[in-house]
Amino acid sequence: MSIIKTLNISKRFGEVQAVDNLSFEVQPGEIFGLLGPNGAGKTTSIRMILDIFKPDEGEIRILGGPMTDEKKNRIGYLPEERGLYQEIPLERCLIFLAALKGLDEDLAASKLKDYMEHFDLYQYRDKKVKELSKGMQQKAQLITTLVHDPELIIIDEPFTSLDPVNTEMVKELLQSKRDEGKAIIMSTHQMNQVEELCDRILLIDHGHRVLYGTLQEIQGKFASRDILVTPLNELPQTIEGVQEIKKLNGRFRLTLEEHTKPNLILRNLINSGVELTEFEVAVPPLNEIFIKVVKEKAGGVND
């Protein structure tokens, strides 16, 4: 059963069509990347999923049906526009937000203790939120998203303000939540994080679905006929089946002739006596795909 299923949802604000006929599904046990340039309609889509906004058209099924108050307690949300009550102690702030997610205050306090210890915040629990650093506040916000053990986690730019150590900790936490069977929607512009974490992605632009599928499918669709090799000795001037050889930093990019399989090139290189430390079928980075698709679409729109 899908955790989220949107069917042709649309939302308009005045003259702006924020989301247009968008359909996608999110499954349990996956990290789903919701990508798109600024103003693409990501936040509006998320807000419609959360029932903060009602769609003008279309239908949203969440956790098996329409949104209810009870279901809101089964969702953890870290919005892009996020913050905490600045003037009150950290622990009181977190208990309040956890209680609004249906947690009994005593249970919330005990769960929060574990989370605060995990995130190295426990010693700051009596400090006012405004006295904490940006990174600490970011960790506290992550805690409010996760403390009630939600089945659906929606996080927008989760790594902002985090140092590499905490970034790694959050990544591990998200992966462990996925392994527990939770569905995670992650919206970010950090494509390396998407490549590392996401199982499937949805790229939207101007409210439309542009790319949708597993990371491998999408990268495969945009794969070029290039192979990256790092030889220990000289490469031959010409290699059968290779159309062009380009030198990069210590590596070579081989552009294959049409219909040539990478296996053939590997065999030819070995037969030519080349010793290799690297042989890689060049997969276009998601960043490139993102830029390419968005630029093409913008060109289309401008045309």
Place this chain on the structure above:
Amino acid sequence: MKKTWIVLKTEFINTVTRRSFLLTLILVPLVPALILGGISLFGGDEGDSSSGTLFQPSQGETLPDGYVDLSGVINQLPPGLDSDSLVEFENPDAARDAIQADEIKGYFLIEKDFLKSGEMKYFREDFNPLTAMETTGIIDAVVRYNLLEGDLDQLETLSQPIEVNRVDLAPEVEERDNTHPLAFYLPYGVSMLFYVVIMTSASLMLGSITKEKENRVMEILMSSIKPVELFTGKILGLGLIGLLQMVLWMGSGMLLLKLGGTTLNIPPNLQLPPQILIWGIAFFILGYLLYATIMAGIGVLVPNLKEASQATYVVIIPFLIPLMLVGAIIENPNGILSTVLSLIPFTAPNTIMTRMAATTVPLWQLLVAIGLLIASILLLLRGVAGMFRAQTLLTGSKFSLGLFIKTLFRPERT
């Protein structure tokens, strides 16, 4: 319902644990109490609130006053005032000697032409403003007693200022003594108190919403709680704080008046009637609900507290009207102006409480005012609850009264 309670509780705790709030809560009644205590301690005048008695010398004074009557007006001292309380001297020199000898604290010199000029002088070594007036009152009464040839009844009548009591035919009202300075300051104080308490509580509402916008907590809240639950929790929680503040301030005000009645000789008919606290609670709740709802509406519309503060000026003008016209209201508490202001919901809470501190307000006016207030609150609540939607809460624009009214009656669909 549970989430409304959580919001209510949190708003209450967050506000009452704020140091600035606690200081205000305690200092407001503490300062007048300390002043009163100071007067009691250093003024050395423990007067008796029942000392309306004409000739009663001030108790606690160790020395009496004296007098030198050059005009021959005083032939006898009234009954109840013996010659030890007001000592006669033949001439000023003898009186001065008595002061030097600490036998009297001062003396009145009644000039020869007193009957023509009406003037007399009072001599004493030091001046104590707190007792001087009372001393003058004694000699004044003694002289009047003699002028009236010992007719105590006439003296009693004459000693009261001539009072024209305007009697309204319809309501049975009781006017209070309006010659006493407190006849003005007491209703004025109640008016100020009401203004401060209602505005403070209603402004807490505005601050609470705009802070959530500024702190960017609003979107997390919107994903956890219905806007109307959030609104209800806030309005009830902050209302309780206002109520606590009002009961504490008004209660301690009444207590101070009671204690002050002894210390400052406040006449009993200027004490606040106990039922004013009950009406005060009712009108506070209604006034608070009215203005807090408006403030909530402003909070929803504007993006930050700065923008909200400017908007507040527009909204509080009607609330300020009774304060600006307080003189006229107190002077004629059952006049047309007072009655009209009592029936307009925006000015009613303050006007009615000011009037109640000055006179007895006819019951029908209280009931009509309450009815109109409830109707206005229901109308506004409906409009503002409609404004309390995610889309408006997550955005913000420059405030204008036009936009406010438009949004109030035509909330956008989210």
